[in-house]
Amino acid sequence: MVCPYCNKQETNVVDSRKNNEGNSIRRRRECPKCNLRFTTYEKAEIGLFVQKRSGELQEFNYEKLFKGIENAFGGLDLNEKQLKTLVDNIYNEIKEKGAKIKSEVIGETVLSHLKETNKVAYLRFASVYKEFSDASDFEKEVAEL
Ligand SMILES: [Zn+2]
Known part of the structure; x- marks a missing residue:
């Protein structure tokens, strides 16, 4: 050293x-x-792994999280710095949940943050991420806002 x-x-x-x-x-x-x-x-530095619905483990991809959230905010009023802060807050919360995390938990974490930040981005992300089983689920989400 x-x-x-x-x-x-x-x-x-x-x-x-x-x-x-x-x-x-x-x-x-x-x-x-x-x-x-x-x-x-x-x-020791611990890698973060995502467990897919299929049970398959995949290394956590920060870029992918960032892109997903960036897309949800497309055309909305949020600058680069606010976006980075939001993604980092979400990432830090995810990391605290352990080295192996279910993909649904990541989705829920993102949604809870977006719900507080921007309702439009929240709905966009929800429609992509949650794989709504039918339209009534989506209507229920909208009604809860
Ligand atoms: Zn010295």
């Missing part, structure tokens, strides 16, 4: 301890050149 103060390539680990859950390691490091100390954290 490079020293963040003087950029020396090699630094020494002076202390290393796991957190209580054992899922992250905190290391105290010392630079032999400038003698300053700093801390690093080591944590």
